[in-house]
Amino acid sequence: MQRYNSFTGYYRKKYGERLQKVVIDAGFTCPNRDGTVGRGGCSYCDNAAFHPSYSTAGKPLRQQIDEGIEFHRVRYRNTRAYLAYFQAFSNTYAPLPRLKSLYEEALSHPSVVGIVIGTRPDCVDGEKLDYLAALSEGLVLKDWEREIAGRRLAAPLVTVEYGIESCHDLTLKRINRGHDFATARLAVEQTAARRLETGAHFILGLPGETKDMMLDECSVINSLPLLSVKFHQLQIVRGTAMEREFAARPEDFVTFTLDGYIDFFTDMLERLRPDLYIERFAGEVPPRFVNSTPWGLIRNVELLRLLEKRLEERDTFQGALLRSGHVSRNFTVL
Numbered sequence: 203m204q205r206y207n208s209f210t211g212y213y214r215k216k217y218g219e220r221l222q223k224v225v226i227d228a229g230f231t232c233p234n235r236d237g238t239v240g241r242g243g244c245s246y247c248d249n250a251a252f253h254p255s256y257s258t259a260g261k262p263l264r265q266q267i268d269e270g271i272e273f274h275r276v277r278y279r280n281t282r283a284y285l286a287y288f289q290a291f292s293n294t295y296a297p298l299p300r301l302k303s304l305y306e307e308a309l310s311h312p313s314v315v316g317i318v319i320g321t322r323p324d325c326v327d328g329e330k331l332d333y334l335a336a337l338s339e340g341l342v343l344k345d346w347e348r349e350i351a352g353r354r355l356a357a358p359l360v361t362v363e364y365g366i367e368s369c370h371d372l373t374l375k376r377i378n379r380g381h382d383f384a385t386a387r388l389a390v391e392q393t394a395a396r397r398l399e400t401g402a403h404f405i406l407g408l409p410g411e412t413k414d415m416m417l418d419e420c421s422v423i424n425s426l427p428l429l430s431v432k433f434h435q436l437q438i439v440r441g442t443a444m445e446r447e448f449a450a451r452p453e454d455f456v457t458f459t460l461d462g463y464i465d466f467f468t469d470m471l472e473r474l475r476p477d478l479y480i481e482r483f484a485g486e487v488p489p490r491f492v493n494s495t496p497w498g499l500i501r502n503v504e505l506l507r508l509l510e511k512r513l514e515e516r517d518t519f520q521g522a523l524l525r526s527g528h529v530s531r532n533f534t535v536l
Contacts, residue, residue, distance in 0.1 A: 205513040206471050206520040208506075209430050209481035218351025221359075222281045223318060224270030225257040227290040228304050232322065235291075239324070239380035244367075245443035246377060246405070246436065248491065249290050257290065263304065267311050283350050285359065286311070287318045294321040294330055294362075301330065306343065309358050315348045316359025320403075323364050323389035324381040334360050335396035362393050363401040363432075369422045370415060373408050378443070387426065394427035401481065402428050406466075407436035409447060409454045413466060416456075420473035424524075431478060433470070434485035435463055437492055445493075460497040464505075464512050471513070476521035483509065 213221040234240035256269035263286075271284060286308035294301060305317055319334075336342050340357030348355040366386045368374055374382060386402075393400045404423070406416055423431060435458055438448050448455060458466060467483050474480075484505050489495050513519060 203519070205510065205518070207476060207479050209479040212430075212479060217283075218353065219283060220278065220281050221283050221285050221315065221350075222274050222278055223285045223287040224267050224274065224314075225254055225287045225289045226263060226266050226270075226308065227257045227259045227261075228263065228288055228293060229259040230288075230291040230293050230295050232292045232295060233324065234378055234380035240378055242378060242443060244377055244379060245447065246408075246439065248439045248442055250491070259290065263307050264311060267308065267314060271313060282313065283315045283348070284311075284313050285316045285318050285361075286314050287320070289318075289320045292322045292325045293319045295325040298330055298333060302333065305337070309343060309346065312348075314358075315350060315355060316361070318361045318363060320363045320365065322379075322381065323366065323386040326362075326389050326393070328392070331362075331392055331396050331398070334362065334398055338398060359399075361399040361401060361429075363403065364389060364393075366390075366402045367405045368408055368411065369419045370411065373411055376410055377408060383422075390426050390428060399429045400427065401430040401432065402426065403432045403434070405434050405436050406463075406470075407456050407458065409444075409451070411456065413456055416466075417469060417473060420470055424473075424475045424478070429479060430481045431474075432482040433467070433480075434482070437485065437487045439487060439491050440493060457496075460500065460508075463497075464508050467509065468512050468516060468518065471520045472518055472522040473524070474520055475524060476519075478520075480520070 213219075232243055235243040254270070254273065256273055257266055267284070267286060274281065274284075288304070288308075305319075308314055308317055333342070338357055338360035340346070343358065346356070346358065348358075364386060366383070367377065367379065369383050369386075371382045390400055390402065402423070404419070436444075436455070438445050463484065471480070482502075484502065486502060489499065
């Protein structure tokens with residue numbers, strides 16, 4: 203029995219073969235870093251902790267893609283098709299002509315069949331989304347063609363992935379996001395309305411949030427027209443404002459043991475709609491970026507095994523409480 207809707211295998215099921223993401227750093231920044239809406243960036247963030255060594259700002263995109271493909275071929279020898287993943291910082295935070303140049307340069311690589319764009323909800327607008335929709339419909343790169351599993355692909359795959367992090371406005375303000383949740387909802391709705399695959403990222407354990415507050419977010423997430431979601435447990439990265447806040451007010455943070463997190467995320471899965479793909483439910487930060495590794499050096503594959511075991515032990519599944527008639531408490535944005 204499949205107890206949760208894992209994103210693993212999504213591309214193989216839809217397109218007939220595995221597609222691997224190759225991370226790109228295209229040299230973007232964020233509006234809460236350059237003074238447009240704030241300074242310092244998100245209080246938890248050090249982007250160096252979240253992307254691989256081959257992905258370096260200033261390095262040509264073609265070189266990053268080539269090195270990324272070589273990096274992944276060690277593990278995925280039979281993979282032939284790749285997605286250029288614009289990950290570092292906010293990858294729609296630039297004038298449209300620059301975005302077009304970068305995206306189309308990545309798509310010119312013969313092994314790249316699509317792009318995944320990580321960005322903030324306040325860094326998109328109708329013009330940018332219209333361009334991405336036209337790109338995904340084959341109206342921009344009219345001579346572009348690739349093959350996936352023996353089938354012709356006449357337009358690139360385009361996914362937009364939003365860092366939302368929390369549905370609570372007080373939390374967003376505290377972590378220096380520089381936008382509210384209404385901005386996130388609008389961006390997701392406008393993106394999905396253009397038939398672009400839309401994903402979102404959330405962090406569990408942000409300061410000021412209780413377990414009940416995090417569980418209450420599930421009803422809000424269910425209401426968004428998302429294809430997929432990523433969840434990460436909060437990890438305190440060295441040198442960040444979050445590290446200083448955690449040292450000063452540790453009582454404001456919910457911290458999880460490994461066993462406790464597996465149980466808590468099982469609680470979340472029971473409240474999430476069953477068609478929502480779970481792309482990730484925990485994150486890994488290299489040990490050199492954190493002061494402690496309370497879960498040890500456990501890898502994602504072992505985390506997945508533990509989650510599947512817990513679901514079996516509890517004889518439960520994604521959306522179980524929705525099917526049983528469980529009604530979530532009314533959510534109020536705080």
